[in-house]
Amino acid sequence: RELGDISIKEIDQIAQSSFPLCMRHLFEKLREDHHLKHGGRMQFGLFLKGIGLKLDDALAFWKAEFSQKVGAERFDKEYAYSIRHNYGREGKRTDYTPYSCQKIISSSPGAGDHHGCPYRHFSEENLRAALGKMRLNNRAVEDVMDKVRSRHYQLACTLTFEAIHGTSCDAGINHPNQYFTDSQKYLQS
Numbered sequence: 409r410e411l412g413d414i415s416i417k418e419i420d421q422i423a424q425s426s427f428p429l430c431m432r433h434l435f436e437k438l439r440e441d442h443h444l445k446h447g448g449r450m451q452f453g454l455f456l457k458g459i460g461l462k463l464d465d466a467l468a469f470w471k472a473e474f475s476q477k478v479g480a481e482r483f484d485k486e487y488a489y490s491i492r493h494n495y496g497r498e499g500k501r502t503d504y505t506p507y508s509c510q511k512i513i514s515s516s517p518g519a520g521d522h523h524g525c526p527y528r529h530f531s532e533e534n535l536r537a538a539l540g541k542m543r544l545n546n547r548a549v550e551d552v553m554d555k556v557r558s559r560h561y562q563l564a565c566t567l568t569f570e571a572i573h574g575t576s577c578d579a580g581i582n583h584p585n586q587y588f589t590d591s592q593k594y595l596q597s
């Protein structure tokens with residue numbers, strides 16, 4: 409499979425292997441609630457675009473979830489536009505770029521929002537549970553929590569990447585799409 413071109417069928421598997429925690433969380437909530445608020449749709453939608461999900465596939469992907477909650481008709485009326493917009497097919501036709509870690513870390517998710525950076529925005533308890541689900545061992549979890557306490561969120565994410573992949577990531581993580589690409593490159597090498 410070529411990097412930079414993914415299909416809907418592959419999303420579950422590549423999420424499991426290569427999504428950073430912020431995107432795993434959004435994906436999980438989308439699956440659970442069949443809905444994400446605006447901030448989550450932007451953060452996750454642009455990430456998916458960045459990893460190579462084409463517009464038609466993106467529309468089908470979001471519709472499959474949202475129509476379970478709001479119905480297909482309301483999806484077409486209220487939500488499809490913003491997805492096309494993200495792909496530069498509506499409005500000013502800007503081709504929007506996926507959000508960097510810095511932008512995500514400095515966002516302020518409110519009640520019911522699932523965007524943001526888990527290392528910055530989760531409670532300690534929720535973050536520990538999420539890292540456990542990613543099968544980090546206790547030692548790695550404590551190392552990550554140390555970085556979180558000193559507010560080095562991207563370093564915490566880098567340590568998570570290293571623990572999961574069993575390799576070093578000297579450049580560090582500065583973008584969710586870079587996390588994804590580095591993971592895929594490593595897994596395919």
Ligand code: SF4
Nearest residue numbers: 428430509525565584
């Ligand atoms: Fe996502 Fe970046 Fe936070 Fe990692 S450091 S979880 S890639 S925002």
